[in-house]
Amino acid sequence: MVSGVAVALGFVLFVAGFAWGAVLYRPYTVPTSSMTPTIDAGDRVLAERVDGDEVRRGDVVVFKDTSWVTNALVVKRVVAVGGDTVACCTDGRLTVNGKQIDEPYLPAGTAAEISNFPTVTVPKGRLFLLGDERQGSLDSTAHLTDAAQGTVAQSAVSARVDAVVWPMNGMLQRPTGFEPLGALSTPGPLRLILTLIVAGGVLVLAGGAYGPVAKRLGGRRSPGRTEPAGAH
DSSP: OHHHHHHHHHHHHHHHHHHHHHHHEEEEEOOSSTTTTTSOTTOEEEEEEOOGGGOOTTOEEEEOOTTTSTTOOEEEEEEEETTOEEEEEETTEEEETTEEOOOTTSOTTGGGGOOOEEEEEOOTTEEEEEOSSTTTOOSGGGGTTSTTTTOEEGGGEEEEEEEEEETTOEEOOOOGGGGGGSOOOOOOTHHHHHHHHHHHHHHHHHHHHHHHHHHHHHHHOOOOOOOOOSOO
16 A cells, blocks of 8 residues: 555656656757856756746856857857946956956856957847857857847747756856846756656655565564463
């Protein structure tokens, strides 16, 4: 009885976790090193499906813009949103709305090597995106001569990266350097989904093993012998 309930509950949790994850998340393999060291070339990531208007500064997003790359998805970090003024550099640091941004996710020494680019005011409904590896990234700075000054429409965003799952580097941290400019995005429910899957798997295995183990232990207990009644 106990084992059956455990297996049934575990199966429900396991399937529910996978189904929830399949609805909310998409896996991607990042082909380039433009997001190093946050995401290396060949890393496998899980990205939560979101609408472009849910994107906040500091998010790493997946998008498609045919003026950048035809029929290919691109992964970059949002550093400015509609209405922001972004420029580089003040003391080697990116500035957004006049504030110098602390970017601990950049490779060591990158701050001193960022190439200057002219001040850009991001139009409403658009995003300015950079790679974490600033020297090798074909990002907004490589498209400044476009009509949109390198910005990308929010509607081009299809997902927000929550975690690097291969290698298992874990959840991406929300960069607090952007926090004084506005609220950061809230991580998706990936941790909860993984907890459901793991808990369900454990219950299924434990419930399946309970019956044979209990039977084996019960078989080892031999009943005590009783002497027949009568005179000796």
